[in-house]
Amino acid sequence: MTASKDRVTAAVLIIGDEILSGRTQDVNLNAIARYLATYGVDLAEARVVPDVEQEIVDAVNALRTRYDYVVTTGGIGPTHDDITADSVAKAFGVTAPEHPEIMAMLRERWGEPNAARRRMAHVPEGGSLVKNPVQGPPGFQKENVFVLAGVPAIMRGMLDDVGPRLRTGAVVVATTVRVTGTGEGTIAAPLEAVAKAHPDLSIGSYPFFAPPDVYGASLVIRGRDPAQVEAAAVELEKALAELGVENVSRLEA
Amino acid sequence: MTASKDRVTAAVLIIGDEILSGRTQDVNLNAIARYLATYGVDLAEARVVPDVEQEIVDAVNALRTRYDYVVTTGGIGPTHDDITADSVAKAFGVTAPEHPEIMAMLRERWGEPNAARRRMAHVPEGGSLVKNPVQGPPGFQKENVFVLAGVPAIMRGMLDDVGPRLRTGAVVVATTVRVTGTGEGTIAAPLEAVAKAHPDLSIGSYPFFAPPDVYGASLVIRGRDPAQVEAAAVELEKALAELGVENVSRLEA
Numbered sequence: 130m131t132a133s134k135d136r137v138t139a140a141v142l143i144i145g146d147e148i149l150s151g152r153t154q155d156v157n158l159n160a161i162a163r164y165l166a167t168y169g170v171d172l173a174e175a176r177v178v179p180d181v182e183q184e185i186v187d188a189v190n191a192l193r194t195r196y197d198y199v200v201t202t203g204g205i206g207p208t209h210d211d212i213t214a215d216s217v218a219k220a221f222g223v224t225a226p227e228h229p230e231i232m233a234m235l236r237e238r239w240g241e242p243n244a245a246r247r248r249m250a251h252v253p254e255g256g257s258l259v260k261n262p263v264q265g266p267p268g269f270q271k272e273n274v275f276v277l278a279g280v281p282a283i284m285r286g287m288l289d290d291v292g293p294r295l296r297t298g299a300v301v302v303a304t305t306v307r308v309t310g311t312g313e314g315t316i317a318a319p320l321e322a323v324a325k326a327h328p329d330l331s332i333g334s335y336p337f338f339a340p341p342d343v344y345g346a347s348l349v350i351r352g353r354d355p356a357q358v359e360a361a362a363v364e365l366e367k368a369l370a371e372l373g374v375e376n377v378s379r380l381e382a
Numbered sequence: 383m384t385a386s387k388d389r390v391t392a393a394v395l396i397i398g399d400e401i402l403s404g405r406t407q408d409v410n411l412n413a414i415a416r417y418l419a420t421y422g423v424d425l426a427e428a429r430v431v432p433d434v435e436q437e438i439v440d441a442v443n444a445l446r447t448r449y450d451y452v453v454t455t456g457g458i459g460p461t462h463d464d465i466t467a468d469s470v471a472k473a474f475g476v477t478a479p480e481h482p483e484i485m486a487m488l489r490e491r492w493g494e495p496n497a498a499r500r501r502m503a504h505v506p507e508g509g510s511l512v513k514n515p516v517q518g519p520p521g522f523q524k525e526n527v528f529v530l531a532g533v534p535a536i537m538r539g540m541l542d543d544v545g546p547r548l549r550t551g552a553v554v555v556a557t558t559v560r561v562t563g564t565g566e567g568t569i570a571a572p573l574e575a576v577a578k579a580h581p582d583l584s585i586g587s588y589p590f591f592a593p594p595d596v597y598g599a600s601l602v603i604r605g606r607d608p609a610q611v612e613a614a615a616v617e618l619e620k621a622l623a624e625l626g627v628e629n630v631s632r633l634e635a
Contacts, residue, residue, distance in 0.1 A: 146586050147586060147588050148411070148415075148428075149415060149425045150554075150604065151414075151418075152602065153412075155408075155411065155412070156407065158408070159401075159404050159407045159408070160404075162401075162402060162403060162404030171402075173402065174402070174429065174430065174431055174432075175402065176430075177411070177427065178427055180586065206589055207566050208599075209570065209574035210577075210585070239567070243567065243570075245566070245571055246567035246570075263591075264591055282591060301403075312460075313459050313460050314460040314492070314499040317460045317497075317501075318496070318497070318498055321462035333400060333433065334463060334464075335400050335406070336533055338536065340516075349400070
């Protein structure tokens with residue numbers, strides 16, 4: 130899709146050795162991508178970094194200066210490997226003192242919290258809290274960076290408090306022309322012609338293959354103008370019919 | 383884990399609008415992480431970028447200069463959005479001519495291939511092929527960058543031809559001390575003490591939470607010396623017992 134002044138962009142930063150070691154299958158990236166899309170915010174890049182302060186600092190700074198928003202996941206608990214809040218503070222060149230609201234929550238839950246739990250109250254100066262409706266302490270927002278939990282159910286709960294704070298873009302709509310039993314190589318030329326005729330749309334071809342013999346491609350047309358998306362899909366279907374391609378169906382999104 | 387001269391590192395670069403749009407849940411990162419681990423290669427970073435040439439070029443160059451290996455997934459098919467081979471070539475400052483072996487495969491399969499299918503024969507100068515035992519054309523290796531398919535079943539097939547080419551490290555072993563019904567905040571202090579006593583190990587705490595009331599943490603100890611990993615786990619179990627923590631179990635890996 131061509132860049133537009135109206136485009137609102139975001140990056141996801143997944144913080145966690147457990148994703149990189151292969152111990153855990155990340156599902157947060159997908160959930161955040163889908164959530165941001167409902168606000169017309171394009172996820173433009175994602176990174177996964179280990180629980181290492183300098184790595185987090187460098188990634189936060191690379192991403193927050195390049196995109197409108199950054200959403201991080203992971204590393205906000207009470208253990209020694211939970212270094213996200215302090216690292217984000219360092220990226221912004223501020224400290225991360227104990228936030229009085231979180232301290233109050235911890236005291237209500239635990240009495241006087243121990244040193245480990247007090248880590249969960251660290252919020253970079255100037256940050257605001259992101260509600261956690263599920264379990265445990267809140268996340269926070271520091272300027273254009275949202276810091277959320279890594280546990281998926283908790284992360285998703287926190288997202289509800291992120292959307293209302295976003296500058297929203299025009300929502301992207303999508304339609305899919307699905308071709309079964311014909312390879313991408315057969316349909317690439319008409320697909321490219323339609324893509325070239327609609328530079329404002331994003332048109333992707335995603336092959337599928339289920340052994341031994343189910344194959345084809347999902348031709349996904351995405352854009353902010355529903356009429357143009359539909360027009361491109363109709364042009365593509367017409368071109369495929371002219372080529373004699375069979376087993377073409379339409380899926381919404 | 384502290385850096386070591388013997389540590390062999392890799393990065394994964396996922397190329398694909400469909401991951402960033404949320405249409406597709408990536409599963410390749412996890413498969414690659416687990417595969418590399420069996421060769422003692424640490425996945426140190428991962429990035430997801432869109433199907434945009436400059437984004438791919440920049441990410442390939444950032445990662446290939448920093449890590450021992452880079453594994454890319456996606457964008458090697460015949461359609462207009464398959465720009466990985468040409469982008470990787472550009473990152474290395476070389477061209478990506480049609481590889482004679484791939485052209486021979488395409489001719490055997492399709493007769494004289496059309497322009498779209500010929501794209502699949504593009505391999506950066508000096509690259510070698512990575513076998514595809516599943517379906518379609520091969521991937522390739524250009525210096526320390528391995529370029530694989532995005533379709534998971536095909537990607538996994540190609541991985542079999544990657545491992546034997548890697549400089550291998552000492553394999554990381556892991557053990558997990560699982561604590562159920564006790565929060566991370568209660569066990570953080572002894573956990574940190576064990577972590578500090580074993581700077582060569584990577585010790586992470588991964589909370590779990592299943593509403594309404596199942597919670598706890600997996601305390602994962604990883605390292606290259608199995609005896610030290612086991613010693614740390616025993617120390618941790620002893621410290622947890624002294625704290626009066628119940629429902630502690632051991633899981634391998």
